[in-house]
Each structure stands twice: as C-alpha cells, then as structure tokens.
Amino acid sequence: MHVMTNSLAKCCSAAVAAGLICLGSGAFETLGQRQGDGYEILYGTKMEPGRDARGDGREGRWFSVTGIEGSAGFDMLHNRIDITIDPATEFVAGTVDATFRVSTASLDSIFLHLKDNMTADSVWMDESPLLFSRSQGKVSIDLSGTYSQDDILTVRISYSGYPDQGLRFRDEAIYNLSEPDLARNWFPCYDEPWDKVTSEMIVTVPDTLFCASNGLLISETNNGDGTKTFHWSTLYRHPTYTISIAISNYVSFSHWYHYTPSDSMEMPYYVYPRKLAAAQASFSNAPDMMEFYSDMFGQYPFLNEVYGTALVPLLGAMENFTCTSFGSGLIWGTHDNDWVVAHEMAHSWFGNSVTMSDWREIWLNEGFATYADALWHEHIGGRAALNSRMVEFRDNYFVEDATNRFPIYDPDWMWGATVYEKGAWILHMLRYLMGDSAFFDALRSYHASYAYNNASIDDFRAACETVSGLDLTNFFLEWVYQAGYPEYEYSWNSFSDGSGYQLNLNVVQTQVAAPVFTIPIEILVTTSAGDSVFRLPVSHNVENYRMAFSEEPISLTFDPDSQILKTAVQVPAGVSSRPPSSGLSVVLYPNPTNGPARVDFFLPEPGDAVLEIFDVSGRLMWRNSKKNLPADRNSFDLDDGSMRAFLPRSGVYFYKLQSRKYSSTGKLTVVR
Ligand SMILES: [Zn+2]
Incomplete structure (x- = not known):
C-alpha cells in the first residue's frame, strides 16, 4: 500500500503543484471527491485512536499478534463471495461460501471475522442451517458435529448491511481498502494475513457499471433487470486483505507482457473515461517494469492470470491481488508517478506472493516494494539515480525519526518512512554487504522458497545468509530490531614515517537511543598514485585505524558511494569529538x-x-x-x-x- 504523507516530499510537492491538497503525516485514509477542476480534493482522517500495529495491548489489541496457517484449528482455503451492491443506498447483501480444512484433531466450531454493524442473517452447511452467535467482530459457528483433521468443509454465511469503512462509496467509484484488517468490514472472512486463500468474487451492480476484481473475469451477465453480474476468480493463494472490488463506468485498455517470444500475459487497465488518454500515457512503462522485476526477482508469480490496475479515488495506491487499486489523482499523463506504479507492481512478489507472517513484519512488504522503486530508478538512470532516490528516502526517514524513533520490527507506525524508507535502506545495505550477485540471488531464492506462502524476517535473514555465507545476526539485530542509525564523527591525519606515510583515522559513533552499528565502513583515500577503497570492520563505538601508503594521502572520503544510512561529520584531527554514547545498548x-x-x-x-x-x-x-x-x-x-x-x-x-x-x-x- 502506498498512502501518501508529507514525508513523501517529492510526491507531495509535485502533487501540490498539480492542484492536489496533501495530507499531513499521520493521515491513514483519504477520501476523494470529484471537483470541477478535474482533480480530486483529498481529505485525511486520522488513524482511529487505539489502532496500533502491535496489538500487544499497549494501545488496544487490534491485530492478533501472530499465527500460522491452521493455528486457529482450521486452514481457510477458498472464499466465494457473491454480493449485490446498491450504489444508491450503499447497501450490500449476499453470501460467502468459506471452504476450510480442519487442521486440528477434532473441530466442532469455527469463527469468521465480520464487523458488528454488519448482520449475519443465516449460516448453512450442506443445506442444513447451523447455529451461530455474534460478538466482538466475529461470527462464531457451531458446526453441529465434530470433524477430524483434514476434513474439508464449506459453510455459507448470508449477510447484509451498510459497510463502515473498508468499502467506500464515492462519486466516481465504489472500491475497498482492506489493509490491514478492514476486509471484515464488508464481508465475513478469516481476516488474518497468515492464512492465504483462493477466491471468487461475484458482484451484481447496476448495468451501467463495470466491476473489476481479482484474477480472471469468468463471466459478465446482463440480468435483464437493470443489473449486471461480474464473476471473477483466482486460483492463486493470496492474503485476504488483498481481495478487492473496484466499480465505476470504466473503460479499459491493455498492455501485454511478452515473457517468451510466443507467450504473453495481459495487463488490463480499468480507467475513468475522462482519464483514458492520460492513463495510457501514465502506465506506458508498466510492461518494461514487469520485465525488469521478473528479471530481478524471478518470473511474475501470477503468470496464468493478469496484472491489472483499476483507478479509484484514493490518494496513493493499494496492491490488491492482480488488480492494483490506483489513485486517479496520480494519473497526470506523465511518468512522474512511475514510482507508484513500480511500488505496487513489486508487491506482486513481496506482499502478495510472499506475504509477511504477521503485521509486526510489515517491512517484508513495504520496505521491499520501496526498494523496488529505487531499483527501477537505477534501471532507468544508473547508479546516480539510485543514489539520489536513496537520499530522498534517507531525508524522509530522518524527518519521521526525529519525532518518533522506533524499530522496523513491530513498528509504532506501519505506513511511514521508518518502515518504508529506512526499510528500503536496510535492503540497500544488505546489497552492500553481500555484493550485487549474492543479494539478488538471495531475493530470488527467498521469493522462490516462500511464493504463495508466508515468510518471516528470520526466513529472509536465513535466505541471505545461505546465499552469502555471512552471519547477519548482528546486522538484523542492529537495523531491524533496534531503532535509529549511526551518527559518525571522523577525523584523520597522516604523517611521514621515513619510508612512506601513515594515515590515522578515528571514527566515533555518537548516536543515543540506538545501538552501536557494526556495519563495515568504506573509505576512499586519494594519493598522487591514485584512489584506493578500503572496507573497515567496526565493532565498537570508537574505532581507530592506521594504514600505510607509499605516497602522501591527499584526501579521504567517508562512505564514498553512500552505502550506509547515516550522518557523517568530519572534525579536525586532534580535536576531541563529543563523548560517545555510553550505556549498555540493551x-x-x-x-x-x-x-x-x-x-x-x-x-x-x-x-x-x-x-x-x-x-x-x-x-x-x-x-x-x-x-x-x-x-x-x-x-x-x-x-x-x-x-x-x-x-x-x-x-x-x-x-x-x-x-x-x-x-x-x-x-x-x-x-x-
Ligand atoms: Zn506498499
């Protein structure tokens, strides 16, 4: 997901120039309204009080902290959602057939999530009604019998109501934004990221509208009563929060991703008629991106279906499964917002194919998609473009970190610069430590190992260690599980020792409320004989290095290729720097x-x-x-x-x- 905030300075300054009003940081969702000038005016609402990523009770438990597929006693396999939507009244009614496998020795009841304002009208299994009860956002179902491990059952829940958030009725489109836990606001489901499902979406709407959804369109039926029914289906396992609908008077066009000389996959776009020409221009790089990411991460994981995009009045975009919901306000007919196209597409690999195990590990989705955006910049503009994108990420992160410092793992705030942009930097630094070849091999290996499933940060670390042979325990401990970044002060001098020159380098880490960072530091030393690059090991907050040169060192550049997320200040040699942070860095x-x-x-x-x-x-x-x-x-x-x-x-x-x-x-x- 990409929800735009002020921390995204590049996006927002451009957005302001184009007549969009940007959100203050902390905005969680945005509501769009069509205005006469053709742009959406966007309003932000604060995250609900008490919502937090941790769910550990510090601010109220919103998310289950952890689970694995089947840990609830059942493993949800398939959701068949069949609903009728009335745009005039904003009323939704229909059924969900939830098919699940029993994952415990015996099971006599299950529950699904459904927000309390929605009505569960009845529950059935095999033509027989089942008893159920409602409380605390759940439908608890008595299965009227005891079932054994690996039994596969389907319950049908009839439900109706006026969805609160989750599903949004706007002037130009009806669409959902379910991440992280709002799928339950508009249909009953087991709404946890670790239990992936296949799904069908059958939606009946007025016949003037088109409904886009996940996977392939199986049928489009004119019911002859002023309504149409769209039946979508996907056979790939995906997280429930990416099940989506986008409904408008769409027109469509397509690109084709040619993955062999004779095979191609459709990349359909569903756009407002007024945005058709601009969308065709805005998305014209998407097939190249698809080819690029398939080279970098492994073949697009949903090749038998599509990579689709539907415009919705959302500021930002959301990587809904094979049908990204893309903010119509970002369609300028230019390539200024290619980074959003790239970010959402990259979630196909990291987020939708390999999904984080629980919300504390959201970095595995968002840090990766953010770095993928930087990789696209590198692909187009080379190393200089990559470095300047990373500088933007760094500066945005510094702004957030200055007022709210927290670790990437189990973050205080899931949708900000720490998770996204420091998150991208962590991958950038792993690439520096491992080298390009091992780093990209590890990304491909990690994706291939966990495709269509869930993975944890430890799984990713293990993939990196297996490929590189490095022990990355401390790297992850310092950068992922603890907060902050290194603030270096360094000084150097050199002197003749008769036979040549000695260079002294003193490096002090002065950060507080952060660990000592042991990532090695590169320096570039220039002498009359040329440039030499050294990679220096670090294990303490004060380090001294001495190096011998045959020619006199003329200059020293600290981290010459900007490989480390840091600040670095040179102080005169012999001048004592600020006292290093003391304490135990627990x-x-x-x-x-x-x-x-x-x-x-x-x-x-x-x-x-x-x-x-x-x-x-x-x-x-x-x-x-x-x-x-x-x-x-x-x-x-x-x-x-x-x-x-x-x-x-x-x-x-x-x-x-x-x-x-x-x-x-x-x-x-x-x-x-
Ligand atoms: Zn994202």
Whole structure:
C-alpha cells in the first residue's frame, strides 16, 4: 500500500503543484471527491485512536499478534463471495461460501471475522442451517458435529448491511481498502494475513457499471433487470486483505507482457473515461517494469492470470491481488508517478506472493516494494539515480525519526518512512554487504522458497545468509530490531614515517537511543598514485585505524558511494569529538514473549553484568549475573523453563541490567 504523507516530499510537492491538497503525516485514509477542476480534493482522517500495529495491548489489541496457517484449528482455503451492491443506498447483501480444512484433531466450531454493524442473517452447511452467535467482530459457528483433521468443509454465511469503512462509496467509484484488517468490514472472512486463500468474487451492480476484481473475469451477465453480474476468480493463494472490488463506468485498455517470444500475459487497465488518454500515457512503462522485476526477482508469480490496475479515488495506491487499486489523482499523463506504479507492481512478489507472517513484519512488504522503486530508478538512470532516490528516502526517514524513533520490527507506525524508507535502506545495505550477485540471488531464492506462502524476517535473514555465507545476526539485530542509525564523527591525519606515510583515522559513533552499528565502513583515500577503497570492520563505538601508503594521502572520503544510512561529520584531527554514547545498548527480544527471551547488550568496558527482573510492584523475580565479560557484545539467554519458573504469569515486568559503571532498565511483557 502506498498512502501518501508529507514525508513523501517529492510526491507531495509535485502533487501540490498539480492542484492536489496533501495530507499531513499521520493521515491513514483519504477520501476523494470529484471537483470541477478535474482533480480530486483529498481529505485525511486520522488513524482511529487505539489502532496500533502491535496489538500487544499497549494501545488496544487490534491485530492478533501472530499465527500460522491452521493455528486457529482450521486452514481457510477458498472464499466465494457473491454480493449485490446498491450504489444508491450503499447497501450490500449476499453470501460467502468459506471452504476450510480442519487442521486440528477434532473441530466442532469455527469463527469468521465480520464487523458488528454488519448482520449475519443465516449460516448453512450442506443445506442444513447451523447455529451461530455474534460478538466482538466475529461470527462464531457451531458446526453441529465434530470433524477430524483434514476434513474439508464449506459453510455459507448470508449477510447484509451498510459497510463502515473498508468499502467506500464515492462519486466516481465504489472500491475497498482492506489493509490491514478492514476486509471484515464488508464481508465475513478469516481476516488474518497468515492464512492465504483462493477466491471468487461475484458482484451484481447496476448495468451501467463495470466491476473489476481479482484474477480472471469468468463471466459478465446482463440480468435483464437493470443489473449486471461480474464473476471473477483466482486460483492463486493470496492474503485476504488483498481481495478487492473496484466499480465505476470504466473503460479499459491493455498492455501485454511478452515473457517468451510466443507467450504473453495481459495487463488490463480499468480507467475513468475522462482519464483514458492520460492513463495510457501514465502506465506506458508498466510492461518494461514487469520485465525488469521478473528479471530481478524471478518470473511474475501470477503468470496464468493478469496484472491489472483499476483507478479509484484514493490518494496513493493499494496492491490488491492482480488488480492494483490506483489513485486517479496520480494519473497526470506523465511518468512522474512511475514510482507508484513500480511500488505496487513489486508487491506482486513481496506482499502478495510472499506475504509477511504477521503485521509486526510489515517491512517484508513495504520496505521491499520501496526498494523496488529505487531499483527501477537505477534501471532507468544508473547508479546516480539510485543514489539520489536513496537520499530522498534517507531525508524522509530522518524527518519521521526525529519525532518518533522506533524499530522496523513491530513498528509504532506501519505506513511511514521508518518502515518504508529506512526499510528500503536496510535492503540497500544488505546489497552492500553481500555484493550485487549474492543479494539478488538471495531475493530470488527467498521469493522462490516462500511464493504463495508466508515468510518471516528470520526466513529472509536465513535466505541471505545461505546465499552469502555471512552471519547477519548482528546486522538484523542492529537495523531491524533496534531503532535509529549511526551518527559518525571522523577525523584523520597522516604523517611521514621515513619510508612512506601513515594515515590515522578515528571514527566515533555518537548516536543515543540506538545501538552501536557494526556495519563495515568504506573509505576512499586519494594519493598522487591514485584512489584506493578500503572496507573497515567496526565493532565498537570508537574505532581507530592506521594504514600505510607509499605516497602522501591527499584526501579521504567517508562512505564514498553512500552505502550506509547515516550522518557523517568530519572534525579536525586532534580535536576531541563529543563523548560517545555510553550505556549498555540493551535489546530484549522477543518482547512480548510467551517462551524464551534473550537480552543482548554492549558492555563498554570489561567486567561483570547483573540482570534483574522485577514485577510491577517492584518484587525481585529473578536475578542473573555473569562475570569477567569482555568489552563487547554480550547476552543473557532466558530459557523457556526458567522463564516459566520465575515469571509464571502473564504481565508486564521490568528488567534492570547493570555493569560497574552503567545501568539500563526496560519493560518485558510476558504472555502466557
Ligand atoms: Zn506498499
């Protein structure tokens, strides 16, 4: 998804110039209204209070924290959604046939999500009515019998109502925006990202309208009563939040992606008549993008169907499955917004084919699609274009980070520059560490391994490690599981030692509320003999390097190809820089935990460390100590058995980690 905010400076300045009003940061959804000048005026609404990405109770539980396919006792296989939509009254009524496999030894009930304002009228299985109850956004269904592992069942839910959000009725189109958890606002479903389904969408609307949806159009039937029925179907497994409809008086045109000399796949576009010419111009690079991404990531994963696009009055765009919903306000008849086309198309691989395991790992969708946009810039304009795109990402991220610093994993805010643009930088830095060949091999291998399924950040790290042979534990710990970025101060000088020259380089990391970053630093040193590039290892927040040269060093460039997300300031040699950040840089994970946990920390000087865990009343629950530790990264492993013995109950605990000079405290949430 790409919801535009002020942090997207490039987009927004261009949008303002074109007569669009941009959203303040923090805007979650946008509503469009047709205006006489032909542009949409866009209004932002704040995210609902209490909505947060974590669902850990800190601001109210909105998302289930985690799950795997089948963890609810059933594995949803297929949704057949058959609905009639009345644009005049905004009333929706129909049925959903939900087909699922029993994934537990015995099962006598299931539930589906459906927002409470929608009415579940009846539930059936095999012509027999089933008992059901409603509460807390669910339809709980008594299966009227006990079923065994691997039984495959279908329940039919008849439902109706006036959808609240999720499905939007606007002047120029009716469309949905379901990510992250609004599919349940307009149809009953098991609305979790880790349970992927195939789906059919059968929609009856007034016969003046066309309904675009996922997969292939199986039939279009004129009912002879002023309505038409559109039947769409997809045989590829996809996340429920990408099931979509887009309804308008569309006209269509198509591109073709020629994936062999004799085979091609359709790329259809459903556009407002007034936007036809502009859309044809705006999307004209899309077939080249499809070819490019298929080269970079592996063949387009839904080749037997289509890659479609439907215009809707949304500011931004949403990667609905094989039918991206694309903001009509972005159709200027130019290539200024190719980056949005690229971003949404790249979600076909990262988001729709390989889907993050749960919402805490949204980086696997959005960071990847954002970096794909930068890769398209590189494809068109070379390394300089890539670097300037990365600078834009960096600057947007710095703005968000300055007021709200949080890790990429389990982020405070899912739709901002930290997840998207710092997220893209993390991939850029992995490419730097691994080299182009291994990095792109790893992307392809990761996609191929998890296509049509779900993956976790650990799965991606493992794919990178397998291909590159590198141990990336610390890289992920520092960049994904902790917040911030390195703020380097460096100084250098050189002197003759009789036989040649010695260069001294001093590098200090001055960031606070962030770990020490151990990503190696490249420097370029110029002498009269030419340029030399060195990649320097980093393990502490203060590092000194000495290098020998036969000619006198004339200049030193720090990170010459802008490979690291950072600030870097040169200070005169011999002038002491600001004192480095001190403290233990503790990271405890997973947090919340229902099993083991690990406390990683950096000890600035050799010595002992003591870890204590208290309950909320201050009672000491557990004490753990280690002696004679090196001045380096260290850790306490809190194994599952001890965790259960010492912290038996769910709740919030506090830890205190102390060394001789430093101490650090924080919260640990235990879920039993
Ligand atoms: Zn996106």
